[in-house]
Amino acid sequence: MKYNAIFAVIAACSFVISFVQSSVAEQVDVETLAAKLRAVGPKGEGHADASKAWQSLAQANAEQLPAVLAGMQGAGRLSENWFRAAVEAIAQRQVKQGGQLPVEALEGFLADTRQAPRARRLAYELIAGIDDSAEERLIPGLLNDPSLELRRDAVALALQNAAAEEKAGKKNEATDIYAKAFAAARELDQIKEASGKLKSFGQQVDVPRHMGFVMEWQLIGPFDNVDGKGFDVAYAPEKGIDLAATYEGKVGNVQWKQHRTSDEFGIVDLNEIFERPKDGNDYKLTDEHKGAVGYAFSKFESEQAREIEIRVGCINANKIWLNGELLTANQVYHAGMEVDQYVAHGQLKKGSNEILVKVCQNEQEESWAQRWQFQLRVCDELGTAVLAKN
Amino acid sequence: MSRSVTCLLAVLSVAFLCGADWLQFRGVNGASLSPDAAPPDSWSETNNVAWKANLPGRGASGPIVVDGRTYVTCSSGVKQDRLHVVCFDNRTGEEVWQREFWATGRTLTHPFSAVAAPTPASDGKRIFAFYSSNDLVCLDLDGNLLWYRGLAFDYPKAGNDIGMASSPVVVGETVVVQIENQGDSFAAGIDVATGETRWRVDRDRRANWVSPIAMPGKREGSRVVLLQSGSGLTAHDSMTGEELWRYDVPCSTTPSVAVSEDHIFIPANGLTVLKLAPDATVPSLAWDSSQLSPSPASPIVVGDRVYTMNSSGVLSCGDVATGDRLWQLRVGGKYWSTPVVAGDRMYCINSDGAAKVVQLGEKGEVVSSNEFSDEIKGSPAISGGALYVRSDRFLWKIARGS
Numbered sequence: 001m002k003y004n005a006i007f008a009v010i011a012a013c014s015f016v017i018s019f020v021q022s023s024v025a026e027q028v029d030v031e032t033l034a035a036k037l038r039a040v041g042p043k044g045e046g047h048a049d050a051s052k053a054w055q056s057l058a059q060a061n062a063e064q065l066p067a068v069l070a071g072m073q074g075a076g077r078l079s080e081n082w083f084r085a086a087v088e089a090i091a092q093r094q095v096k097q098g099g100q101l102p103v104e105a106l107e108g109f110l111a112d113t114r115q116a117p118r119a120r121r122l123a124y125e126l127i128a129g130i131d132d133s134a135e136e137r138l139i140p141g142l143l144n145d146p147s148l149e150l151r152r153d154a155v156a157l158a159l160q161n162a163a164a165e166e167k168a169g170k171k172n173e174a175t176d177i178y179a180k181a182f183a184a185a186r187e188l189d190q191i192k193e194a195s196g197k198l199k200s201f202g203q204q205v206d207v208p209r210h211m212g213f214v215m216e217w218q219l220i221g222p223f224d225n226v227d228g229k230g231f232d233v234a235y236a237p238e239k240g241i242d243l244a245a246t247y248e249g250k251v252g253n254v255q256w257k258q259h260r261t262s263d264e265f266g267i268v269d270l271n272e273i274f275e276r277p278k279d280g281n282d283y284k285l286t287d288e289h290k291g292a293v294g295y296a297f298s299k300f301e302s303e304q305a306r307e308i309e310i311r312v313g314c315i316n317a318n319k320i321w322l323n324g325e326l327l328t329a330n331q332v333y334h335a336g337m338e339v340d341q342y343v344a345h346g347q348l349k350k351g352s353n354e355i356l357v358k359v360c361q362n363e364q365e366e367s368w369a370q371r372w373q374f375q376l377r378v379c380d381e382l383g384t385a386v387l388a389k390n
Numbered sequence: 391m392s393r394s395v396t397c398l399l400a401v402l403s404v405a406f407l408c409g410a411d412w413l414q415f416r417g418v419n420g421a422s423l424s425p426d427a428a429p430p431d432s433w434s435e436t437n438n439v440a441w442k443a444n445l446p447g448r449g450a451s452g453p454i455v456v457d458g459r460t461y462v463t464c465s466s467g468v469k470q471d472r473l474h475v476v477c478f479d480n481r482t483g484e485e486v487w488q489r490e491f492w493a494t495g496r497t498l499t500h501p502f503s504a505v506a507a508p509t510p511a512s513d514g515k516r517i518f519a520f521y522s523s524n525d526l527v528c529l530d531l532d533g534n535l536l537w538y539r540g541l542a543f544d545y546p547k548a549g550n551d552i553g554m555a556s557s558p559v560v561v562g563e564t565v566v567v568q569i570e571n572q573g574d575s576f577a578a579g580i581d582v583a584t585g586e587t588r589w590r591v592d593r594d595r596r597a598n599w600v601s602p603i604a605m606p607g608k609r610e611g612s613r614v615v616l617l618q619s620g621s622g623l624t625a626h627d628s629m630t631g632e633e634l635w636r637y638d639v640p641c642s643t644t645p646s647v648a649v650s651e652d653h654i655f656i657p658a659n660g661l662t663v664l665k666l667a668p669d670a671t672v673p674s675l676a677w678d679s680s681q682l683s684p685s686p687a688s689p690i691v692v693g694d695r696v697y698t699m700n701s702s703g704v705l706s707c708g709d710v711a712t713g714d715r716l717w718q719l720r721v722g723g724k725y726w727s728t729p730v731v732a733g734d735r736m737y738c739i740n741s742d743g744a745a746k747v748v749q750l751g752e753k754g755e756v757v758s759s760n761e762f763s764d765e766i767k768g769s770p771a772i773s774g775g776a777l778y779v780r781s782d783r784f785l786w787k788i789a790r791g792s
Contacts, residue, residue: 042544044586047537054535078540081491085535332572336551
């Protein structure tokens with residue numbers, strides 16, 4: 001009995017000490033700790049230091065949340081997740097203990113568009129987690145926000161409001177709101193929804209322009225890609241563009257052809273454009289190309305030198321060059337095709353730029369493996385179209 | 391009560407809790423088996439459902455259970471780029487904590503799947519949450535971040551826009567991930583404590599959704615990890631990644647290999663069964679059978695019986711010694727989730743959310759049908775006599791007397 005009492009006291013003390021240790025927040029040196037988190041790199045680089053720093057940072061008191069969020073400025077994509085976990089740990093502990101979050105300071109942080117977009121988004125989520133009115137109060141003003149996630153919420157709210165006006169029979173008001181939502185939308189599902197509504201109201205909507213799809217191309221092919229070997233072969237277009245030239249292709253001579261796609265999302269279907277092979281006994285007009293390489297070329301006049309993203313959807317293996325520089329190479333066949341499937345970063349120069357696309361079809365026989373197509377758009381990191389002058 | 395008895399009880403209760411854990415895809419040793427558990431045969435909204443909790447996102451991953459808590463991964467957002475780890479109290483079903491991350495790799499998947507497709511794994515002290523985006527997150531049991539690897543950030547061509555699904559496995563002090571696809575295709579052993587890469591081996595550049603599995607190695611206490619791909623099965627030292635042996639056979643790329651004390655069950659040519667070599671070198675063919683083909687669910691071995699579910703929802707029972715098919719039972723439905731066995735009951739949950747409880751024996755018999763009324767893609771967990779099942783929206787605890 002005596003032992004039991006002693007053990008009970010020891011256990012109780014241990015529990016209290018452990019609880020106090022785990023639940024008492026501290027004033028921590030956010031700047032120093034945040035620097036350790038920002039130093040996280042690929043392949044585990046900086047993990048040991050970051051792991052120690054995280055344990056300390058997560059003990060920060062809730063009043064330091066804006067400072068922790070501010071530490072995300074300059075953080076890479078990996079580091080952002082270390083910050084996020086620390087912010088959540090601090091906030092969840094505070095709320096669990098019945099404490100308050102510094103809502104006013106977080107709202108101030110949210111309003112400061114110089115801060116990192118994801119840090120601001122996280123600040124909003126902390127506010128929204130404890131304040132049911134946050135969406136109504138804060139989101140409508142974020143329709144053109146530099147945070148894609150905040151902007152998305154604002155567009156979603158605008159689409160809801162437009163639908164409500166439409167339902168109430170207020171077509172003009174609905175049209176205005178749909179138009180604003182469309183102009184602000186940067187993500188495909190919202191662009192489709194807004195543009196679809198505007199079209200149904202008889203409005204002119206230019207989706208390719210809004211998204212920055214390249215619609216005018218010079219195309220040449222097919223070149224040989226039997227056994228997938230053509231992916232690594234630098235055919236003539238990779239050595240220099242001569243739109244008047246004739247080259248030996250896979251089944252005879254080939255020349256550049258001008259093509260303008262009419263697809264709203266810029267899809268270029270190479271099976272429809274290149275002549276079918278005529279050397280086989282089983283040739284049919286409906287046969288799809290197999291083991292073939294096609295190239296697409298476009299000139300892009302830019303008013304200024306600037307950074308861009310070239311975003312490609314392609315169901316076939318592909319390579320993209322900008323002004324002769326290989327931006328991305330993806331040796332992947334028939335694993336889906338989506339708008340913005342591959343994102344490459346590039347630098348436009350002022351004046352004339354050259355975009356070259358290589359699209360390689362393999363020889364799979366399955367019905368789902370017959371597509372040979374791509375789509376390409378030029379935009380900034382938010383997805384806002386960067387349009388050519390020409 | 392004496393001090394020694396108190397200590398003994400404490401030790402036993404810890405041992406009991408550990409024994410009840412379901413730490414990875416298909417549970418202990420990847421066997422899909424909890425021999426002494428007895429979840430209920432039937433349940434409904436008002437009977438034998440201990441609790442039902444909301445989930446913050448979708449998932450084809452299964453739940454895992456560690457020390458009285460259930461851990462579930464989810465993905466949310468229009469691009470499925472929000473990654474969640476959620477911890478629930480098994481007793482009450484209340485959410486204990488939740489962590490959320492931004493995916494650093496590719497998040498396109500087939501609409502049926504999700505970025506949270508791989509089942510997380512645990513070593514009993516840490517949670518290793520892995521996603522189709524090839525983000526690998528290590529948290530302690532209280533949700534504190536220990537390390538974070540973006541493996542597609544490190545190897546940008548790693549990914550599959552139909553979705554990746556291979557679940558990690560903890561082998562000693564290493565967590566092993568298998569990332570096979572048309573781009574950067576590899577398997578890696580990551581140090582559980584530091585997140586640093588112990589080893590990385592190149593793999594076939596073909597899409598593959600199977601999960602690695604651990605088995606005892608040649609040396610006392612050593613562990614080997616088996617990696618299955620379209621061209622064959624390879625065994626690797628878990629600490630170095632060194633290939634110890636290879637068995638060339640065209641393996642399936644969806645159902646995963648199962649192991650028993652002396653056999654390896656490979657989804658290949660139907661089912662190919664290898665007899666382990668006494669000196670842990672290359673195993674030899676015991677038998678293969680086209681009548682015991684598993685797809686897409688993985689095979690389950692219980693004593694001298696092997697069970698496979700085919701793509702038409704037909705359950706087959708085979709004799710481990712001979713490969714003879716002993717019986718078949720049309721359970722019905724399409725099974726993405728590998729069934730689990732508790733005692734003499736097999737819990738088969740098809741993708742429409744219909745759960746059939748099959749009594750195993752000289753013949754199989756469906757003893758009850760239960761509805762979750764939600765798509766189920768993840769394999770359930772069994773712990774403490776309860777069944778834990780997740781859909782895209784909910785997590786259920788199914789337990790007797792609830």
